[in-house]
Amino acid sequence: MSQEKIRNMDEFAALCGISRPTISKYFNDPNSVRPSTRGRIEAALKEYDYRPNIYAMNQNRRLTKNIGIVVPYLADPFFAEIARVIERRCIDAGFTPTLFSSHGEQGLECDILDTLRSLRPAGVLLAPLGRASDKKHVEDFCRDVPTILFDSNIEGVGAAFVGSDNFSFVSQTVEYLSRTGSAPCFFEMSDPANPNANKRRHAYLEMMRRLNLEPHLVKIDGTGWGFEEIGRAGALKVLKEDLLPTDTVLCSNDRLAIGFLSACHELGIRVGRDKDCTIRLASHDDHPYSRFTCPSLTTAAHDYEAVSDHAVETLFRLIDAGGKLETREETLFAARLIMRGSA
Amino acid sequence: MSQEKIRNMDEFAALCGISRPTISKYFNDPNSVRPSTRGRIEAALKEYDYRPNIYAMNQNRRLTKNIGIVVPYLADPFFAEIARVIERRCIDAGFTPTLFSSHGEQGLECDILDTLRSLRPAGVLLAPLGRASDKKHVEDFCRDVPTILFDSNIEGVGAAFVGSDNFSFVSQTVEYLSRTGSAPCFFEMSDPANPNANKRRHAYLEMMRRLNLEPHLVKIDGTGWGFEEIGRAGALKVLKEDLLPTDTVLCSNDRLAIGFLSACHELGIRVGRDKDCTIRLASHDDHPYSRFTCPSLTTAAHDYEAVSDHAVETLFRLIDAGGKLETREETLFAARLIMRGSA
């Protein structure tokens, strides 16, 4: 490789023996130039390893090749994992994804959207905070920037929503638990941040009604995104004060369940299907750690692949369509029940 | 707020009744203009909510206000957490951090560094993959871009290294375990990706030597970043084949320990300090989930705050100094022993 540094596209074009506009065209879409010239450019590219200045590119392009990915809480491995898959797909499609985490804070989510707006991205994949979101702010943003919501829906906001079908999650766990033992109570935060939590509660109530069973909601206190600790503290209280209406517990999500298991262990309560167990516990999400809990967690799994794939594909369609879809699409993917040791 | 959209700094300057260069100066450093003019600018800013075009800014600035943060594996809550803290510090200091995850892949780490190079960041905080890194590539990068390494050191690369003192971790756990029961064997991957793992092994051997105890290394197979599964599989094998030389196990890191606990539960082996427990287990890192395992994990904790703070402060010093430090600094922070249920 030659050592001389190339300052700009003009110099590189001169070294190629090709005009600058053609080089520019190549970088916008390598297939838009004749194969023979493409070959010459790529040969020179190997030789001199030139890269166009992104800032100059993005300043003049009407639309950048950037894609924003926003998740509510990156320290949650669930989001870390889904972000990883989405990131990869964007890169493979020739885009430049940038990852942001709202860290559970409304102010930060707003800041991120403002920053994102000035990045003029081709599109954005946004998993909003949910109830903690500044709804108007998100709405305004989505009006200006082609955005797909995922994981957590805000009615009417964004060009499309891609997520999981909460009823599918809960119906499977409730059905399984009821069929194989006693019916579950539903363990959740009294004031959940995520709208999925509300959908899951409704699904639980609906399923119990269909099965002609009496529903029991066990609501625990706590705010923020430290779900494990909230679940642990709530479970300790409920268990100590003997407030559990059934011996079968269905947690709204896995992170609460992880806390619940911790509390059980602390109190010497055995969880699982075995004879010496007094509690059965199941949950939702198939959190990356749920297979390593003690006992491993019976849960309903997101179809990670399907959600990420479809979210990304919808975004690409949206971008191709110029930022507008005829109608707002909502796509929900079914859950898959994963039976493990806890129930 | 007025509705007319402002296209550029010229228009905004006209609306302020102030010249464009002064506006430009303000955005580079609000304190560089007289308080009275600053007030007028900020008043107009509220009125018209103008934001300068980042691309045009960065194209012309000799140095951008961007800071790159690179971690080896974002789905590991340990890195997610440390990235969160660092991100916040950068924002508060007026920089624009961008987060990247190498996802455990050498190729991706190289790509990220290339991308980062063309972003012309003011500085980079890099936690390299470690042994899986393309050392030459990282070295080349660090020569061109002001970079602080953290978490995982590469000798002589980057302007400084900030991390934890592995000897401090291991000495405390080994001392504690030996004093309160039998001496531990050391449970680790036979081919660990992270250089910290090697330092920890050496520290274990050294501590055992000092205490006049016989060391035992238990090495398990596995590659990649799925440490929990590797730890679980390894522990299953070791436990089933009765290869454990002692009843006290010290894991190289918490994620392996989480897998180990999972295996123990599967085999009906009780872990902890109680009379009916047959194994004591301790580890290192104070992983965010280690307090929720069953039993909760006795571990040596990173001083997250100190590491992130010092890494960021060193980077700011580096940036102020124009990208070069007189000598390469290495700062290590001591661990704090956290006694929980597992040992």
Next chain:
DNA sequence: ATATATTTTTGACGCGCGTAAACAAATGAA
């Protein structure tokens, strides 16, 4: 070989802002 379609070149302008120099105005102390 000729006509037609495709690709490339040339030349030029614009994007929005950084920055420098020379000058004007405001400030503050003597």
Next chain:
DNA sequence: TTCATTTGTTTACGCGCGTCAAAAATATAT
């Protein structure tokens, strides 16, 4: 008031690239 100092204005240029129109070169079909 006067002079020195800070702060702001004016003017002008440059950054690296997108993009357009017209002309030239090349490829494909007849």
